[in-house]
Amino acid sequence: MKAERWQRIEQLYHATLERAANQRAAFLAEAGAGDDGLCREVEELLRANEQAGGFLATPALEQEAKDLAAESLAAPVAIEIGQELSHYKILSRLGSGGMGEVFLARDSILERCVALKLLPVQFTQSTERLQRFAREAKAASALNHPNIITIYEIGEVVTAEGKTHFIATEFIEGQTLRMQTIESDKRLRQALSFKLPRRWTQLTKQGSSIATSNRKM
């Protein structure tokens, strides 16, 4: 692009931007008359300016640090199979979620299998995260329904990375609903899509009535 043309675009851009929003289109059409290409380019920039929102509002150092933080949250907890955490022996990794990773473990005192959810060590330095973790456990333990998992215990354990918090719950063998829907045939999926909402409404009704009574207290 020639320097003069860029200067012309710049001039027209700022002149248009100085007008009230509802007068811009008319102003631009008049000021850029005869040069549709110019008007279009200015229009595009004005639109970009409106849409840009918080674009570049965060300095690069901050943004890169945030991305780094987000990534380290996604990194798996350094737990080895066979490792013992308190009275739990880790048997296998079951999966991971936003608030930590879940392992299959054996409770050596009560001699039963549990699902052990570990909060990432970094989170333990955040009181907000810890409160959320405890809230999650409390909320789930307040519910008693065959379709909701039972909470056995919450507590602290020491891992190689430091002290962290855990929730031990009942372990239910089987596939997740998503896996089942993906793997099973169409008929089963149809059946599920019909039956599921009814079971869900029962569940959520019970869940919300408990939540409401908790709030009232």
Add this chain to the structure above:
Amino acid sequence: MVSSPHEVTRLLRAWSDGDEAALARLAPLVEAELHRLAGSYLRRERPGHTLQTTALVNEAYLRLIDDSAVEWRNRAHFYGIAAQLMRRILVDHARRRRKLKRGGDPLRVSLAEAENAALESSPDIIALDEALSSLAKLDARKSQIVELKFFGGMQEEAIAEVLKISLRTVQREWNLARAWLYNELAIS
């Protein structure tokens, strides 16, 4: 490890004189600040603690780019070099991260994480670096203003002072440069 601001200034000067080895000694300093900041985000009490975050970022920039040992008449040059250096190190850092991510397992993102990501949507720093180079060919000063502000973490007032232009000019040029870059990134 170097930590004194004077040492950073000396390394910056060496780097601007063409000493590539100085870059290798400066990069770990920037990375240390990155990790320090990332750690503070992970520990932060409440999400969206903007004020606190801004202060932390400013402190980090101050530790890296301290002009107290620089003569007044050299300040423009010094800040220009510092911002260029931040740009290079941060873009390299983003490239390395991207490479690691590609090599590893595909990320499984929970709903909560996806929500967080949407809230803190940020431009692709590598694509931005390329767009900024295109902008430099079209309008060198606008590209420099973006470099100083976005990569160098400078305030608009300081940029006006260093470039010897009015604050209003800095704001106008930043506004247009930002719109232009946004268009470039949206199209590509």
